[in-house]
Amino acid sequence: METNIGIIQKNRLAVSTALSKLLAxxxxxxxxxxxAHWNVEGSDFHAMHLFFESQYEQLDEIMDSVAERIRALGHYAPATLKAYLKLTHLSESENKNGSLDFIKELLADHESIIEFIRGNINPFTDTYKDAGTSDYITGLMETHEKMAWMLRAHLV
Structure with missing residues (x-):
C-alpha cells in the first residue's frame, strides 16, 4: 500500500537513505x-560494566526507533550485517580492554553520529519537506550529546 503522508516519494526515499546510514x-x-561491556577490565570493572550496559540499552532503543521511522516513511530498514558495514561511517579498531580506551573510541563515534545528524536536520526540513523526521533526529542528536557527555566526564 502506498505511503501517503504529504511527502513525495523521492523525498521519502532520500530521507530513508540517510536514516539507513544512521541506523548502520x-x-x-x-x-x-x-x-566494551563484555570485555572491559581493570579496577573499575564493575562500575564500567554497568555504565556500558546503560549505554547499550539506550542504543538498542534508538536503533528500534530509527528503523521504525524508516518504515513509517514507507521504506524497508536495513537489517543485515553486510548492509550495516556497507552503510556505516564508523570503523572498528583493535584496542586494549581498559575502560579509558573504550570510552575514547565510543566518544569519538558518538561525536561522529552527532555531526551526521546535525548535518541532516535542516536538509530534512528545507530540501525534503520532512519536518517530522527533522524533529525526530533533533531529539536523537540531543540523546547522543548526553551520552557523549557521560563518556567525556570519565576523561577529566
Missing amino acids: DEFILYTKTRN
Missing part, C-alpha cells in the same frame, strides 16, 4: 558498546 552507525556503535 547506531548498530555499529551498539555492538562496540556491547564489546
Whole structure:
C-alpha cells in the first residue's frame, strides 16, 4: 500500500537513505558498546560494566526507533550485517580492554553520529519537506550529546 503522508516519494526515499546510514552507525556503535561491556577490565570493572550496559540499552532503543521511522516513511530498514558495514561511517579498531580506551573510541563515534545528524536536520526540513523526521533526529542528536557527555566526564 502506498505511503501517503504529504511527502513525495523521492523525498521519502532520500530521507530513508540517510536514516539507513544512521541506523548502520547506531548498530555499529551498539555492538562496540556491547564489546566494551563484555570485555572491559581493570579496577573499575564493575562500575564500567554497568555504565556500558546503560549505554547499550539506550542504543538498542534508538536503533528500534530509527528503523521504525524508516518504515513509517514507507521504506524497508536495513537489517543485515553486510548492509550495516556497507552503510556505516564508523570503523572498528583493535584496542586494549581498559575502560579509558573504550570510552575514547565510543566518544569519538558518538561525536561522529552527532555531526551526521546535525548535518541532516535542516536538509530534512528545507530540501525534503520532512519536518517530522527533522524533529525526530533533533531529539536523537540531543540523546547522543548526553551520552557523549557521560563518556567525556570519565576523561577529566
